[in-house]
Amino acid sequence: MSIKNLFKSDLKVVNIGLSSFKESLDDVGIDAVQVDWSPPADVDAQAMAVIKAKSAEIEAANAKAMEKILAGMPQLIGLERAIDVIPGMKENLILHAGPPITWDRMCGPMRGAVMGAVIYEGKAKTPEEAEKLASSGEIEYAPCHEHSTVGPMAGIVSASMPVFLVKNQEFGNTAYCTMNEGLGKVLRYGAYGADVIVKLKWMEEVLYPTLKKAVEKLGSIDLKNIIAQALHMGDEVHNRNRAGTSLFYRAITPAIITTCDDSKAASDVLEFINGNDHFFLNLSMPACKATLDAARNVDGSSVLVVMSRNGTDFGIQLAGTGDEWFVGPADVPDALFFPGYTKDDANPDIGDSAITETNGLGGFSIAASPAIVQFVGGSTGDAINYTMQMYEISAAENNVYQIPYLNFRGSPTGIDVVKVVQKGVLPFIDTGVAHKEPGVGQVGAGVLNAPMLPFQKAFEGLAKRIE
Amino acid sequence: MIVRGDIRKGAYFDSVTLMTVGKEVSAMDGVIDAAVVMGTKENKAIIETSGLLTPEFEAAGDTDLLIGIKAESDAVVQQALAAVEELLKKARNRSDDSGASNPLSLESAVKRLPDANLVLISVAGRYAGAEAMKALESGLHVMLFSDNVSIEEEVALKTFARERGLLVMGPDCGTAIINGVPLAFANVVNRGRIGIVAASGTGLQEVSCIISNEGAGISQAIGTGGRDVKKEVGGIMFLESLKALAEDEQTDVIVLVSKPPHKEVLEKVTKLVNSISTPVVSIFLGAGEEGEGKAATLEEAALTAVAFAAGEGVEAVKERLSIRDKGIAKLAGVRAAECRKGQRYIRGLFSGGTFCTEAQILLKGMVSDIYANSPANGIGQLEDSLKSRANTVVDLGEDEFTVGRPHPMIDFSLRNKRIDEESNDPETAVILLDVVLGYGSNMDPVGELQDVVREAAAKVCVVCAVIGTDQDPQNRSRVQEALRSCGAIVMESNAAACKLAGYIINGMEPGVGVRS
Numbered sequence A: 001m002s003i004k005n006l007f008k009s010d011l012k013v014v015n016i017g018l019s020s021f022k023e024s025l026d027d028v029g030i031d032a033v034q035v036d037w038s039p040p041a042d043v044d045a046q047a048m049a050v051i052k053a054k055s056a057e058i059e060a061a062n063a064k065a066m067e068k069i070l071a072g073m074p075q076l077i078g079l080e081r082a083i084d085v086i087p088g089m090k091e092n093l094i095l096h097a098g099p100p101i102t103w104d105r106m107c108g109p110m111r112g113a114v115m116g117a118v119i120y121e122g123k124a125k126t127p128e129e130a131e132k133l134a135s136s137g138e139i140e141y142a143p144c145h146e147h148s149t150v151g152p153m154a155g156i157v158s159a160s161m162p163v164f165l166v167k168n169q170e171f172g173n174t175a176y177c178t179m180n181e182g183l184g185k186v187l188r189y190g191a192y193g194a195d196v197i198v199k200l201k202w203m204e205e206v207l208y209p210t211l212k213k214a215v216e217k218l219g220s221i222d223l224k225n226i227i228a229q230a231l232h233m234g235d236e237v238h239n240r241n242r243a244g245t246s247l248f249y250r251a252i253t254p255a256i257i258t259t260c261d262d263s264k265a266a267s268d269v270l271e272f273i274n275g276n277d278h279f280f281l282n283l284s285m286p287a288c289k290a291t292l293d294a295a296r297n298v299d300g301s302s303v304l305v306v307m308s309r310n311g312t313d314f315g316i317q318l319a320g321t322g323d324e325w326f327v328g329p330a331d332v333p334d335a336l337f338f339p340g341y342t343k344d345d346a347n348p349d350i351g352d353s354a355i356t357e358t359n360g361l362g363g364f365s366i367a368a369s370p371a372i373v374q375f376v377g378g379s380t381g382d383a384i385n386y387t388m389q390m391y392e393i394s395a396a397e398n399n400v401y402q403i404p405y406l407n408f409r410g411s412p413t414g415i416d417v418v419k420v421v422q423k424g425v426l427p428f429i430d431t432g433v434a435h436k437e438p439g440v441g442q443v444g445a446g447v448l449n450a451p452m453l454p455f456q457k458a459f460e461g462l463a464k465r466i467e
Numbered sequence B: 001m002i003v004r005g006d007i008r009k010g011a012y013f014d015s016v017t018l019m020t021v022g023k024e025v026s027a028m029d030g031v032i033d034a035a036v037v038m039g040t041k042e043n044k045a046i047i048e049t050s051g052l053l054t055p056e057f058e059a060a061g062d063t064d065l066l067i068g069i070k071a072e073s074d075a076v077v078q079q080a081l082a083a084v085e086e087l088l089k090k091a092r093n094r095s096d097d098s099g100a101s102n103p104l105s106l107e108s109a110v111k112r113l114p115d116a117n118l119v120l121i122s123v124a125g126r127y128a129g130a131e132a133m134k135a136l137e138s139g140l141h142v143m144l145f146s147d148n149v150s151i152e153e154e155v156a157l158k159t160f161a162r163e164r165g166l167l168v169m170g171p172d173c174g175t176a177i178i179n180g181v182p183l184a185f186a187n188v189v190n191r192g193r194i195g196i197v198a199a200s201g202t203g204l205q206e207v208s209c210i211i212s213n214e215g216a217g218i219s220q221a222i223g224t225g226g227r228d229v230k231k232e233v234g235g236i237m238f239l240e241s242l243k244a245l246a247e248d249e250q251t252d253v254i255v256l257v258s259k260p261p262h263k264e265v266l267e268k269v270t271k272l273v274n275s276i277s278t279p280v281v282s283i284f285l286g287a288g289e290e291g292e293g294k295a296a297t298l299e300e301a302a303l304t305a306v307a308f309a310a311g312e313g314v315e316a317v318k319e320r321l322s323i324r325d326k327g328i329a330k331l332a333g334v335r336a337a338e339c340r341k342g343q344r345y346i347r348g349l350f351s352g353g354t355f356c357t358e359a360q361i362l363l364k365g366m367v368s369d370i371y372a373n374s375p376a377n378g379i380g381q382l383e384d385s386l387k388s389r390a391n392t393v394v395d396l397g398e399d400e401f402t403v404g405r406p407h408p409m410i411d412f413s414l415r416n417k418r419i420d421e422e423s424n425d426p427e428t429a430v431i432l433l434d435v436v437l438g439y440g441s442n443m444d445p446v447g448e449l450q451d452v453v454r455e456a457a458a459k460v461c462v463v464c465a466v467i468g469t470d471q472d473p474q475n476r477s478r479v480q481e482a483l484r485s486c487g488a489i490v491m492e493s494n495a496a497a498c499k500l501a502g503y504i505i506n507g508m509e510p511g512v513g514v515r516s
Helices: A003-008 A017-026 A045-053 A053-073 A108-120 A127-134 A193-220 A223-231 A244-257 A263-274 A279-292 A352-358 A362-368 A368-377 A380-391 A417-423 A455-467 B015-026 B041-049 B073-092 B108-113 B125-137 B150-161 B201-213 B236-247 B261-274 B298-310 B315-338 B353-364 B413-423 B445-457 B477-483 B495-507
Strands: A014-017 A032-035 A074-081 A093-096 A140-143 A162-168 A174-178 A306-309 A311-317 A328-330 A334-338 A395-405 A409-415 A428-434 A442-451 B002-008 B030-039 B065-069 B118-121 B141-144 B175-178 B179-185 B191-198 B218-223 B253-258 B278-285 B346-350 B370-372 B391-395 B429-438 B461-467 B489-491
Touching: A003 B108, A003 B236, A014 A017, A014 B108, A017 A032, A017 A334, A032 B108, A032 B346, A032 B495, A045 A053, A045 A193, A045 A455, A053 A395, A053 A455, A053 B002, A074 A193, A074 A279, A093 A108, A093 A395, A108 A127, A127 B278, A162 A193, A162 A279, A162 B278, A162 B370, A162 B495, A174 A263, A174 A279, A193 A244, A193 A263, A223 A244, A223 A279, A223 A395, A244 A263, A244 A279, A263 A455, A279 A306, A279 A352, A306 A352, A311 A455, A362 A380, A362 A395, A362 A428, A368 B346, A380 A395, A380 A409, A380 B002, A417 A455, A442 B253, B002 B073, B015 B030, B015 B073, B030 B041, B030 B370, B041 B065, B108 B125, B118 B125, B118 B179, B125 B150, B141 B150, B150 B175, B150 B236, B175 B298, B179 B201, B191 B201, B191 B236, B191 B298, B201 B218, B201 B253, B201 B353, B201 B391, B201 B429, B201 B461, B236 B253, B236 B261, B236 B477, B236 B489, B253 B298, B261 B278, B278 B298, B298 B315, B298 B495, B315 B489, B315 B495, B346 B413, B346 B495, B353 B370, B413 B445, B429 B495, B445 B461, B461 B477, B461 B495, B477 B489, B489 B495
Parallel strands: A014 A032, A014 B118, A093 A140, B118 B141, B191 B218, B191 B253, B253 B278, B346 B391, B346 B429, B370 B391, B429 B461, B461 B489
Antiparallel strands: A074 A162, A162 A174, A306 A311, A311 A328, A334 A442, A395 A409, A428 A442, B002 B065, B030 B065, B175 B179, B175 B218
16 A cells, blocks of 8 residues: 555554553544564574575475374274384383483472382382482483373383374374373372372273273274364363363273173273363373374474473474474473462473474363363453464464364464564463472462473574575 | 562563553552563663662563562562552453454454554564564554664665555654544644644644644644654655655645754755645754745744645744744743842753754754753753753753653653752743643643642743643643643743743843842
């Protein structure tokens, strides 16, 4: 519009900055929109110049990555022991949540979970022995994400643990995840007492074979379908999985009844799933993982395929930067704490479960989950605002996952590191909170923004690759 | 006493919001001092002097929010922190009617308002250029209120905009009126057939208000930012705006307002003015230009434009001003006679930079020994802006006064303190003030000024001009009336106020007040 034409048009103003200017415009009846502006993250000027110059190429690469992510078809196809199916899994390897970390830098809950796994595997009899072995160098550690696996909280996976197999039917890749143990004193929150081990053994000996047979009978269970429905039923499939668990329960129950000869076992298994609202989390996570892994190695793409925390560090990976991790310190979430606990008890953010946000669910879809909005400050409006803000940093809107309240708008999907840095807007994650000491377990649930540092590094890392 | 600091990483708020929050919290019972600022180097230096800089703050960065509270007890600190939280939340979650929160970027704002045509930018200068470029790339006109944008960026933005036929007003453009809509610091004026191009914000305000108060009106008033007419920028937007107004069917007369442009720019402007058919009035303050349509004061420029628009010549304007000036001289005689012994100097305390410049230019011909913090040609440099010397005119909108506090048109506290000080100086004869109304300015200037003006007027002459219109939210007539009732002499324009001040001093024998 030329200056001359501006003089002939109704003035319509976007106001970036002082909100009093917008109020004055409202006063005189002029259409104006206020931008709640944040400064861009501080990044290397050269990197900013490269990213700006290559923006068309990046956008094309992102379109390609998003096509893959949106076409994903994650389905549960079976259960096996970790060592038999997870690529690169071996006897003395323990997988953990988040980016790579050594024993000496592991937080309390992760150390506790490692000790529990060592005892579970029969390599130690007491916590003292377990700790000694865990720190001896005989045990190797690697991120779940580097083995097509995800784990909530500490995310510990050892050789003989049973895992779900979730296959992306569109692209043929598979993701793995252990079965959810329920709440209370559990391994994923760093508990390693005798009762924890007893439950894990029951899961291995009763739950695993029963579910395995039932899934075999069904052939597969379409997880994308369950997630899409769960979003319409008040879940965001990260912090609330009640609907997803119920839908899974409906799908699996007839198959358990027909395939399990031992009625006590069948009844125990069904009771266990029914009594654990988070059972579906360990299916929504590998569903997201299988979906996102298909978009790895799309050259030039600034879309995240991993966002994950190990309780010490927060790490991300991009579709366009191969296996490189971009890491910064993890923050402590703002949380609603269980009675008797405060923020002082909380461990920094931990777990691979932010894979759900990476796939446009969890905090990104919190507007679909009014039941958990007390974690974001109380009002439904706040939850909607958080989801609206996540559209700012997303590369696409989902074609299947929808937010009912937003007139069934597709959920904001595919975090774009360029948008995060340029707009200074950080991904919003909702999450459980672990006690910082091993063995105590969950102390609350809450929300937090991802830290900026990994995004700054990833932005610069991408610029280096494409310059 | 307790000092507590709190850091919110990456929580960005604009400085005006933060100052408002800081002011409210400081006023709480039991709170001794409070600072709510972004963690920039400058802000850290400011809070260090007030003893609110804690060790954690030192490591904070530009995008971290720092909350420092000095209070009588820990309980008060907690209350204050909770209040900050609440106030910030209110500031952040200002929703529109749809209940949806505001967009976080220009990109999403344009989705919300698809036929947007202008972007008003007032974020910190180091980010403002990039935002402006995004707007231009989206085909949107820009008003850049922010200052501290580098001249290289300004040239790049304006060159880019010129190629695409877009307008860039600013950086450091405080005011504009586009299609009758007041933007940023602007007054509510009549719509009409006079267009303005101004490289001076307060100059634009004065000219547009006088035109409106004379019963004529404004088609467009375009600000370019003061640097546009310097050599480096080459008058890009001054010239583009002039062209646009020349082609505008709604504009019959054009007024150009600026400090003297660079020689090369002035040549281009003159050439363009000579090539267009629309009559042009120019006021290049201090250039001393003479001739048809060349005014010496903002007031004369406005009145000449009104005359041109009515198809009249300049003679009537000259006549009117000359009669008026005689009246001023007479009034000055009366006032000079009332001065006490030893009262002999003018102390001009301005919130508008152009008014300060105009005052220097007018007073230069009337009194000697003039000093200023931003001196015009032939005026002495004030060594310490906080200390007057002989005849002094101070621009309180200059950086040395505004770091860490709002502009003096919004926050009157600094100038009020100075009015009080000057009125107690036995050498002060006249305190000269500008009171700028309109959007963006303080909404209650009378409430801010009445006590201090009443006290000062009992000791010295307080002469002021009120820049605004009766349609402004503050209402000019009401403000003028209230100031008169406090004992101030309220003049019709800044030029008239300056002349009265000059004549008062002129009417006295050097160094001797008439009344003892």
